Amino acid sequence: MKNRDLQRGIIVDQQEGYWRGQFSAMASPCEVLCEIDDPGEAERLTRIVATEAWRVEDKFSRYLRGNIVNRINEANGAPIEVDAETAQLIDFSTTLYDLSNGRFDITSGVLRRLWTFDGSSNIPSRPAVRGVMQYVGWKRATWQAPILQLKRGMEIDFGGIGKEYAVDRAANLLRDASALACLVNFGGDLVAVRKPCARDDWKVGIEATVPSRIAGKKILNLQVGGLATSGDARRFLISNDIRYGHILDALTGWPVPDAPRSITVAADTCTQAGILSTLAMLEGAQAEQFLNAQAVRYWCDRGNDS
Amino acid sequence: MKAKNKKSITGTLAAATCTLLGSSALEPVQAQEDPGWDFNTSLLYYGEDNDRVQDLSLKALTRRTFVDDRFLTVGLTLDSLTGASPNGALPQSVPQTFTRPSGRKTYSTAAGQLPLDDTFHDSRVAVTANWQQPLGRLYQFNVGASASKEFDYLHLGLNAKISRDFNQRNTTLSAGFAVAQDELDPIGGTPTGLTLMLDAADDDDDDDDDEGRRKGPRETKDILDIVFGVTQVVSRNLLVQVSYSYSDTSGYQTDPYKIISVVDGTTGDAVPVIPAPSNGPSHLYYFEHRPDSRAKHSLYTQGKYYMDGKVLDVSYRYMTDDWEIDSHTVDLRFRWPFGGSSYLEPHLRLYSQTAADFYRLSLINGDPLPEYASADHRLGDFDALTVGLKYGWKTSGGNDMSVRLELYTQSGDISSSQLIGNQLGRDNYPDLNAIIFQFGYQFGK
Numbered sequence: 001m002k003n004r005d006l007q008r009g010i011i012v013d014q015q016e017g018y019w020r021g022q023f024s025a026m027a028s029p030c031e032v033l034c035e036i037d038d039p040g041e042a043e044r045l046t047r048i049v050a051t052e053a054w055r056v057e058d059k060f061s062r063y064l065r066g067n068i069v070n071r072i073n074e075a076n077g078a079p080i081e082v083d084a085e086t087a088q089l090i091d092f093s094t095t096l097y098d099l100s101n102g103r104f105d106i107t108s109g110v111l112r113r114l115w116t117f118d119g120s121s122n123i124p125s126r127p128a129v130r131g132v133m134q135y136v137g138w139k140r141a142t143w144q145a146p147i148l149q150l151k152r153g154m155e156i157d158f159g160g161i162g163k164e165y166a167v168d169r170a171a172n173l174l175r176d177a178s179a180l181a182c183l184v185n186f187g188g189d190l191v192a193v194r195k196p197c198a199r200d201d202w203k204v205g206i207e208a209t210v211p212s213r214i215a216g217k218k219i220l221n222l223q224v225g226g227l228a229t230s231g232d233a234r235r236f237l238i239s240n241d242i243r244y245g246h247i248l249d250a251l252t253g254w255p256v257p258d259a260p261r262s263i264t265v266a267a268d269t270c271t272q273a274g275i276l277s278t279l280a281m282l283e284g285a286q287a288e289q290f291l292n293a294q295a296v297r298y299w300c301d302r303g304n305d306s
Numbered sequence: 307m308k309a310k311n312k313k314s315i316t317g318t319l320a321a322a323t324c325t326l327l328g329s330s331a332l333e334p335v336q337a338q339e340d341p342g343w344d345f346n347t348s349l350l351y352y353g354e355d356n357d358r359v360q361d362l363s364l365k366a367l368t369r370r371t372f373v374d375d376r377f378l379t380v381g382l383t384l385d386s387l388t389g390a391s392p393n394g395a396l397p398q399s400v401p402q403t404f405t406r407p408s409g410r411k412t413y414s415t416a417a418g419q420l421p422l423d424d425t426f427h428d429s430r431v432a433v434t435a436n437w438q439q440p441l442g443r444l445y446q447f448n449v450g451a452s453a454s455k456e457f458d459y460l461h462l463g464l465n466a467k468i469s470r471d472f473n474q475r476n477t478t479l480s481a482g483f484a485v486a487q488d489e490l491d492p493i494g495g496t497p498t499g500l501t502l503m504l505d506a507a508d509d510d511d512d513d514d515d516d517e518g519r520r521k522g523p524r525e526t527k528d529i530l531d532i533v534f535g536v537t538q539v540v541s542r543n544l545l546v547q548v549s550y551s552y553s554d555t556s557g558y559q560t561d562p563y564k565i566i567s568v569v570d571g572t573t574g575d576a577v578p579v580i581p582a583p584s585n586g587p588s589h590l591y592y593f594e595h596r597p598d599s600r601a602k603h604s605l606y607t608q609g610k611y612y613m614d615g616k617v618l619d620v621s622y623r624y625m626t627d628d629w630e631i632d633s634h635t636v637d638l639r640f641r642w643p644f645g646g647s648s649y650l651e652p653h654l655r656l657y658s659q660t661a662a663d664f665y666r667l668s669l670i671n672g673d674p675l676p677e678y679a680s681a682d683h684r685l686g687d688f689d690a691l692t693v694g695l696k697y698g699w700k701t702s703g704g705n706d707m708s709v710r711l712e713l714y715t716q717s718g719d720i721s722s723s724q725l726i727g728n729q730l731g732r733d734n735y736p737d738l739n740a741i742i743f744q745f746g747y748q749f750g751k
Contacts, residue, residue: 088326095322099315168327195333203340218339218750225335258542258612266337271323273335279315285542285612292475294316295443297337 010050012043017198021046025053026061026163028187032174035181035196048177049170049184056166060089060158062109069156077152079142087145089158089165096161096275097138103282104275105250107150109157110135115255117246129253136250164189164228164274171270189228191270196223206264206299218299226270230277231262231301247281258285266297344369348746355739358422359389376439383454385430390422394564394681395591396668397421397732398576403588405506407563409494412506412585420736423563430456444471448482460489463529476539480549484531489524492562496522499560499595500675505586527557527598545610553602565591566681569668574727577671592669594680602627617641631685633659647700653712655692661685667724667734683718683735690716694742705749712742 011022019042021032032049034042062069072080082090093106110132114124135153142149150156158165163186171184171191181196185204192202201221206229220227231245244255259281267273276294280287291298345368352361367381393404395415402421403414415421432454441447445468452463467482490496497503535549567576568590576589608621619639626632636656643649662685664678694712701707718735725734 092322092326095318099318165326168323168329172327172329195336201336204337219342221338221340223336224333225337227335227337257614266335268320268332268335269323269327269329271327272319275319275323276316289475289539293314295314296316297335299339 008050008054010043010046012039012046014039021049023050023053025050026057026166026186028163030186031183033183033185033202034178035198041178041180045174045178045180045182048173052170052173053166053186056162056169059085060162062155062157062159069158072148072150073155075150077150079147079149082146082148084146089161090143090148090156091145093158093161094138094143096279100279100282102138102251103249104160104279105136105138106156106158106160107138107141107154108136108248108250108253109159110153110155111248111250111253112157114253115246115248117244123244133253136253160278161271161274163187164226164270167191167270168226183222189226189270189274190222191226192222192224194224206262206301220264220266220299222266226267226273227264228267228270228274228277229262229264230274230281231260245281247278249282256282256284259283260287260300260302262301263287263291264299265291339371339375341370341372342750344371344748344750346746346748348744350742350744352740352742354389356736357389357424358738359387359391362386377437379434379436379438379450381432381434381436383430383432385428385432387430388427390424392683393421393423394566394594395421395589396567396569396576396681396729396734398589399728399732400578401588402576403586404565404591405503405587407492407494409504409507412587414588418732420733428456428458430454432461441468445469452486458491458493460491462487465531467533469535478535478537480533480535480537482533482535484529486529487526488529488557489526490558490562491524496525496558496562497593498522500592500679503565503587503591503593505583525558525562527555527559530554543612545612547606547608549606551602551604551606553600553604555600555602557598559598559600560594560596561680561682562593564594564680564682566594566666566679567591567668568671569726569729571670571672572727574668574725574729576668590671592675592679594682595678596664596680597629597678600627600629615643629685630663631659631661633657649698651696651698653692653694653696653710655690657690657692659688661687667720667729668726670726683738686718686735687720688716688718688735690714692742698746703749705747707748708744708746710742710744710746714738714740714742716740 009023013020015033018033018035019039021034021042023030023046030050030053032046034045036042058064059067060069061067062073064070068082068086096104114128114132116122140151140154167184167186167189168191171193174182174184174193181194183202184191184193190204196202201223204220204222204227206218206220230247245259245261247256247259248254249256263277263280265273265277265280267276276291276296280290280298283290288300345366347366350363350365352363354360362385364384365381367379370378372378395402395404397418397420400417401414403412404421405412406425413424432452434450434452436448436450438446438448448467450465452461454461463484463486465482465484467480469478469480471478531551531553533549533551535547537545537547540546569576578589579587582588602625604623604625606621606623608619611618619641621637623635634657638654639651641649641651662680664676664680665685666679667681669675669679692712692714694710696708696710698706698708716738720735722730
């Protein structure tokens with residue numbers, strides 16, 4: 001906890017036409033861009049955002065002892081009563097589990113013990129994956145709000161939605177705290193709160209090759225709303241020339257074949273954008289078809305495949 | 307199963323998110339790609355063996371992205387052609403002399419050699435512009451223009467295409483057309499088809515009759531292309547495209563620089579001009595003459611198969627026209643990515659065509675002249691093979707580079723029934739080998 005507190009500082013600096021507040025949360029560099037010429041106000045708004053980010057992190061990080069997630073994961077099969085916010089996140093996750101036909105599952109985090117996506121060729125054995133899969137499956141959990149009961153050995157992990165949730169929560173607080181146009185960015189998952197006035201838009205860099213066939217970095221212009229990216233060009237495994245992306249299918253315990261390297265989606269909230277990009281990843285080769293059916297704007301990077 | 311995968315979940319997700327975040331109605335998202343420039347540049351070298359055609363070609367394609375998926379693409383190509391190309395005459399066991407296209411000088415070919423016109427050198431500038439934009443949610447519209455200029459040639463063209471997605475974007479139907487007008491202003495004027503190649507005109511020799519008979523004005527041709535296509539996503543790994551195209555060309559299609567040897571009906575040897583002129587063709591040669599209309603039908607089918615990042619791309623084209631040329635093209639590419647940011651792409655292309663009905667090696671002295679005749683090897687029966695390898699990689703700056711090396715070999719086939727007397731022992735249609743090297747660089751700004 002001590003180190004964590006030490007890292008919890010805010011730096012505010014001036015950029016071209018706006019002030020930027022920076023801090024670190026959820027293992028990501030985070031920033032708040034405020035369209036204002038007032039470092040004090042920029043710091044106040046950044047502190048609101050950072051405080052919310054750290055609160056969500058402390059409450060839902062599976063790495064912290066004593067929080068609600070930790071208590072659930074160490075319940076050893078016993079029922080645990082959860083608070084209202086946790087119950088809402090669990091309800092939301094249940095909806096996602098249904099929407100994805102079981103491929104998105106907050107109990108799939110235990111698979112991380114087998115899969116380390118570091119660019120190496122350390123592919124776990126099939127029996128090892130099968131072994132861990134007995135602890136995966138939301139259908140094995142008993143959820144009757146506010147009581148959650150997991151089978152012994154099962155764990156939950158809000159890693160798939162936590163950051164986007166924190167971004168949207170922080171954005172809500174900013175909307176109440178100020179009338180300014182701001183950009184909240186937690187490691188690439190972001191929300192533009194209100195349309196900027198002094199500029200046309202916020203410039204956001206993403207990796208993309210589609211729909212632009214000519215490859216390279218793309219700059220997106222975001223006026224208002226959320227953007228989230230799933231996939232990471234640096235997080236993968238290669239074995240027998242097969243590239244395993246880091247999105248795991250909770251039904252199989254294996255990475256999704258033929259998934260794009262990354263998908264960026266624009267949606268009204270960061271949470272919606274993040275879910276759509278993750279669910280698209282789970283569609284593998286049909287990611288683009290899935291996104292087309294959602295009628296959202298997206299940018300898909302298939303590296304050299306396209 | 308398929309339908310389930312692609313159902314819209316937006317409504318359910320929006321409601322669930324609203325419950326989770328407790329936020330009231332937000333402004334709808336507004337995000338677009340930054341209007342930016344992308345550049346796709348390449349330098350290509352094409353070189354035929356035996357000092358035949360060499361082409362150095364520089365291409366630059368730039369695309370400007372606008373909001374709402376609208377694109378403007380502008381392309382520029384510069385070609386520099388040098389070298390010699392066959393003039394259509396047959397090789398002989400004696401040297402041959404020809405009048406240059408300019409009509410002012412002569413050039414000679416040694417005994418046993420395929421006659422090549424070495425005045426062949428040209429620069430070409432070509433520009434294209436294309437505008438693409440969606441129309442509604444399911445239509446794409448595309449309109450473009452093209453122009454190119456060589457010292458004796460001008461091309462102007464317009465094209466348009468519309469496509470529509472069906473079946474949850476698994477099927478795309480498209481229809482397009484292109485019109486072009488090409489104008490040819492040959493050096494030395496346009497020769498009349500199937501008339502004799504004349505002596506080079508001396509400055510002090512006023513042969514007015516010849517000038518008037520041989521050299522016509524500039525010529526034009528009009529080209530109309532129509533294409534219909536369907537693209538179908540067959541499965542998560544397979545994409546198939548089929549298209550039919552019709553092309554109609556009317557107007558001057560003869561190659562004004564190509565000739566055809568007049569031979570003896572028994573020996574097959576070219577008929578010498580007696581007495582041998584001091585400044586003119588050594589033998590009898592006619593300018594070639596082609597029909598002024600040509601209708602082509604072609605059917606193209608392509609399959610792309612994705613396997614763990616590898617892509618197998620197979621295509622086949624069948625073309626048939628009313629000149630009786632039928633051709634088959636099979637093209638195979640396999641893209642094999644490795645090491646995260648590089649790929650190798652072997653390429654194999656097989657081509658085979660039958661000869662035009664008016665293609666002939668030579669004309670027989672004394673026989674009535676046919677309506678059309680050409681000895682241009684490109685209208686003959688031949689097979690060609692291209693074998694190549696491309697290597698592409700991403701630079702540290704995120705841009706794409708590639709190098710490609712290809713070998714092309716073409717071998718003609720002349721049925722022995724066409725060969726007369728001494729022609730049997732000669733290589734009337736030597737194989738052609740060429741090397742292609744290309745360097746490509748794509749970057750954005």
